Amino acid sequence: MKLVYITNGINGSGGLERVLSIKASRLVAEYGYEVHIIVLNNGHLDPFYNFNTEIFFHTINSNRKGLFFLKDYFVKIKKMVNQLHPDIVLVCDDGLKGFFLPKLLGKKRPIIYERHASLAINTGNRFYGGLMRKLMRFLAADFTHFVVLTPTNVKEWNSTNIIVIPNPLTFYPKSSASLTTKKVILVGSQSYVKGYDSAVKIWSHVGKSHPDWELHCYGKKDSQNRFQNEAQKSAITQMYFHEAVKNIEEKYLESSLLILPSRSEGFGMVLIEAMACGVPCIAFDCPSGPSDIINNDEDGRLIENGNISAFTDALTSLMSNEKKRKEMGLLAKRNAQRYLPENIINQWNDLFKATLQ
Template identity: 55%
Template sequence: MKLLYITNGINGSGGLERVLSIKASYFAEQLGYEVHILVLNNAHENPFYDFSSKIKCHSISVNGNPISYFLKYKRGVQDLVNLLKPDVILVCDDGLKGFFLPSLITTKAKWIYERHASIELNKQKGFLGRWSSRLMQMQASKFDSFVVLTNANREEWRAKNVVVIPNPLSFYPKESSDLQSKKMIAVGSHSYNKGFDTLLKIWKNIEQKYPDWQLHLFGKIDKDQTFVKLAETLELKNVQFHQPSKDIQAEYLKSSIMLLPSRSEGFGMVLIEAMACGVPCISFDCPSGPRDIISDGVDGILVENQNADAFQKAIEQLISNESLRFAMGSKAKERAKAYLPMEILKLWDNLFKIM
C-alpha cells in the first residue's frame, strides 16, 4: 500500500511532527508500506525528530500573494499525486487549505483528514476564526475518513465519517520518576493557546508559599519572548525556560508534577508522555483532549478550564500530599499503556484495509 502524507513541514518540534515521525516510520519499517511525505518550501530538511530512511520526502514551492500561493499549492499537490498514484492520501494540516484538497485534486486515492487540534482553537481567532470553522465543518464530509484524537473531539464535528484514533506514545521507559525532586514541568510552544500566562500568574503564589520548588518550561520561545518577559515582570525567581528538548523523556523523569494550562488541546501528547514516566499531571479540563486521558483524582487532576484558583489548589495538594503523588504517578504509568504504538497503529492499519 502506498501512503502520501500532506503537511506543511516536518522540521518543527511540535506534537504533530512528533506523532507523524512515529506513525510514518512504523508504517514504513514494520508494515512495509511505501510512505511519502509532501511538505512546503523544503520544510523536510533537518527534521527535529527522527524519520525512517525508507520514507521519501517531497517539497513544493509556494509563495507570493494568496492567489499565487493557492495556485502553486494546488498544482504542486496534483503533479505529485499524478506521479505517485497513492492508495491513501492523509492530510495533516490544521489550517484551512487542507480541507479543500478532496475538492481540488483529481485522484482515485482515498482521503483521510487527521485533525490534531480542537476546533476551539479557531474560534479563539475572532470573526475570521469562526468563519473558517464553518468552512471546515462543511468540508469535513468530503473526506472518506475524518480522524480525530478523542471522543470529545468527535463531538465537535457534525460529519458522519468521524473516527477516533488517539496519538501513540513516543516512549515508554522501564523506569519512572521517583517523584522526589522539587521540580514541576510544563511543555509546549509559547503561544496564547498554551496558557503559560495563566500558569506564571499561578506560579507567583506557589513560589511564595513553596520557595524550594522550581518550574521548568520546555518549548519554542516566541520572538517577542512574551512569557519570558511576563516572568520578569512578575519577578519570578524559580522559573526556568528551555528550548525544545529531543530527550524530553529525561526531563519528565527528573520531574515530580506535570502541568498543562492550555486553553484548548487537540489531544495532549505531553500528558501521555509524562504519565508514561510515572509523573502525575494537573490539567485544565479544556476542549478537547485531557478529559479523555486523565481520570480525575485517580491518575491525575482535572481542573475547570482556566480556573486559576482551583489549579493552584491542585498544585498545593500534590506538593503537600506525597503519598497521593506517588499513587497517582503509579496509576498514570499504567494508564499510559493504552497509548503504546503497537496498540494505536493497529487501528490505523485496520482503517487503511477497510477503505
Template identity: 45%
Template sequence: MKLLYITNAINGSGGLERVLAVKASYLADKMGYEVHILTLNGGDKQPFYDFSQNIKFHDITVIGNPFNYLLSYRAGIKKTVKKIQPHIISVCDDGLKGMLFPVLFGKKIPVIYERHVSKQIENSTGSTSLAHSLKIKLKFAVMNVAGSKFHKFVVLTEGNLKEWKLNNIVVIPNPLPFNSGECATLTNKKVLVVGKQSYQKGYDRLLDIWSLVHDKFPDWSLEVYGKLNPTLGLEEKAKQFNIDKSLKFYPPIKDIQAKYKEAAIYVMTSRFEGFGMVLIEAMSYGVPCVAFDCPHGPADIIKDGEDGFLVANGDIDTFAAKLMALMENKALRQQLGTNALKDVNRFNVNEVVKKWDDLFQSLVHLK
C-alpha cells in the first residue's frame, strides 16, 4: 500500500516529528508499506529524529503572500500526488491549511487528518480580549466544518475527542518511541522536563513550583531540555527567584533517552497538550511523573496515585507538594515507577500501529 504523509517539516525536535518517525518507519520496515513523506520548504535540512531508509522523501517550496503561498502549496501537492498516486493520504498539519485539505484537493483519494494538539493552542497567548475570543470562535466553526470533510479525523486522547463534534472521528494514541528494557535507578536527585520553551509548556509555572521546592531540597536539581526562547525571560526569572543554581535550561538533544535514565522524577507543567509524549517516554524508563491535568493527554496516560500524580490544572501548591512527596520518599518513587513501567505497555508501537493499519485497510476498501 502506498501511503503519503503531508507535514510542514521533520527537522524539528517536537512530538509530532517524533511520532511520525516512529510510525512511518514501522509501517515501512515491519508492515511492507511504501511510505512517502512530503514536507514544505525543507530544502537540505536533515530530520532531527531517525527515519527508516525505506521511506521516500519529497519537498516542495511554498513562498510569497498568503494568496501566492496557497497557490504554490496547491500546485506542489497536486504534482507530488500525481507522481506518487498514493492509496491513502494522511495530513499531519495542525494549521488551517491542513484542515482545509479536502476542500483544496477533493476526496478522490481517502484522506485522513491527524490532530496532534488540543484546540486550546488557538489561544496560545492566554489573551482574554473580546476580539480574540470572537476570532477563536470563528476559527473553531471553520475547523469543525473542515474536519467533517475528511474520511477520518484522528485525535490522540478521549479528552481531545470531546473537543470536536464530528461523526468521522476516532482515537488512536501516540506510540511509545523506544522500549530499551532499561530502567532508571531513581537514586539521582534529578527532576527532568522535556519540551520547547513556550506559553503552552507553562515553564513560568514550573519556576513557581521549583521556587517552593528548592529551599527544602537544595541538593536536588531541575534539568529542562527543549528549544530555547529568550523572549520569555525564564533564566532571568530563575535568577530573581534565586533558583538559577539548581535549575538549568538546555537545547534539545537527540539522545534524550540518557536523560530519562538519569532522572528520578519527571514533571509536566503544560497548560494544554495534544497527548504528552514525554510522559510515556519517561514512564518507559520507570520514572514516575507529576503533571497538571491539562487539556488533553495526561489523564489518559497517568493513573493518579498508582503510576504518577495528576494535579488540578494550575494548582501550584499541590503540584509542589506532590513533587516533594516523591523527592523525599525513594520507596514511593520506586513503587510508582514500577507501576509506570508496566502501565506504559498499552502504548506499545506494535499495538498502536496495528490500529493505524486497520484504519488504512478499511479506507482503501471503501474505494
C-alpha cells in the first residue's frame, strides 16, 4: 500500500515531526508500506529526528507570498499527488491551507486529516479566530477520516468522520528517574502558547521558597529571548533556557518533575514521554490533552487552566514530598504503557485497511 503524507516540513523539533518520524518509519519497517512525504521548500533536509531510509521525500518549492503562494502550492501539490498515485493521502498541517486539499484533489482516493493541535490554537482576535474555527469545522467534513488525538479533541469538531488515535511513545526506557534530584523540566517551544510567561511567574515564587531547585527549559528558543529576559528582569535564579536536544530522554531521567503550563495542546507528547521515564507531571487543564493523559492526584496533577497560584502550590508541594513523587512516578510509568508504539501504529494499520475495503 502506498501512502503520501503532506506536511510543511520534518526538520523541526516539535511533536508533529517526532510523531511522524516514529509512525512513518514503523509503517515501512514493520508493515511493509511504501511511504512518501511531501514537504515545502526543502523542509526534509537535515531532519531533527531519524526517519527510515526507505521513505521517499518530495519538495514543493515556492518563494511567492499570500494568495500567489497558495495558488502555486495547490497547483504543485495536485500535480505531485497525481504523479505518485497513492492509495491514501494523509494531511499533517495544522494551518488552514491543508483543509482545502479534499476539494483540490477530489474523491479519487481517500484523504485522511491528522490534527496535531487543539482548535483553540486557531484563535487570534475574536472575529478572525471565530471565523477560522467555523471554516475549519465546515471543511473538516470533507475528509474521509478526521483523526484527533484525544476524546476531548472530539468535542471541538462536531463532525461524524472523527476517529481518535493518540500519539505513540518515542521511547520507554527500562530505567526510571530516581526522582531525588532537585530538578524540574519544561519541554516545548519557548512561546506564549506553551505558557513560558506563566512558567516565569510560577518560578518567581517557587525559586524563592526552594532556592536549591532548578528549572531546565528545553525547546526552540524565542528569537527575541522574551521569556529569558523576563526571568532576568525578575531576578529569577536557577531557571535555565536550552535549545531543543535530541537526547531529551536523558534529560527526563535526570529530573524529578515535569511542568506543562501550556495554554493549549493537541495532545501533550512531553507528558507521556516524561511519564515513560517515571516522572510525575503537573499541567494546566488546557484544551486538549492533559486531562486525557494525567490521572489527577494519582500519576500527576491537573491544575485549573491559568491558575498560577494553584500551579505554584502543587509544584512546591511535590518538590517537598519525595515519597509522593515516587508513588506518582511508579503509576506514571505504568500508565504510559498504553501509548507504546506497537499499540498505536497497529490502530493506523487497521484504519488504512478498513478505509480501502
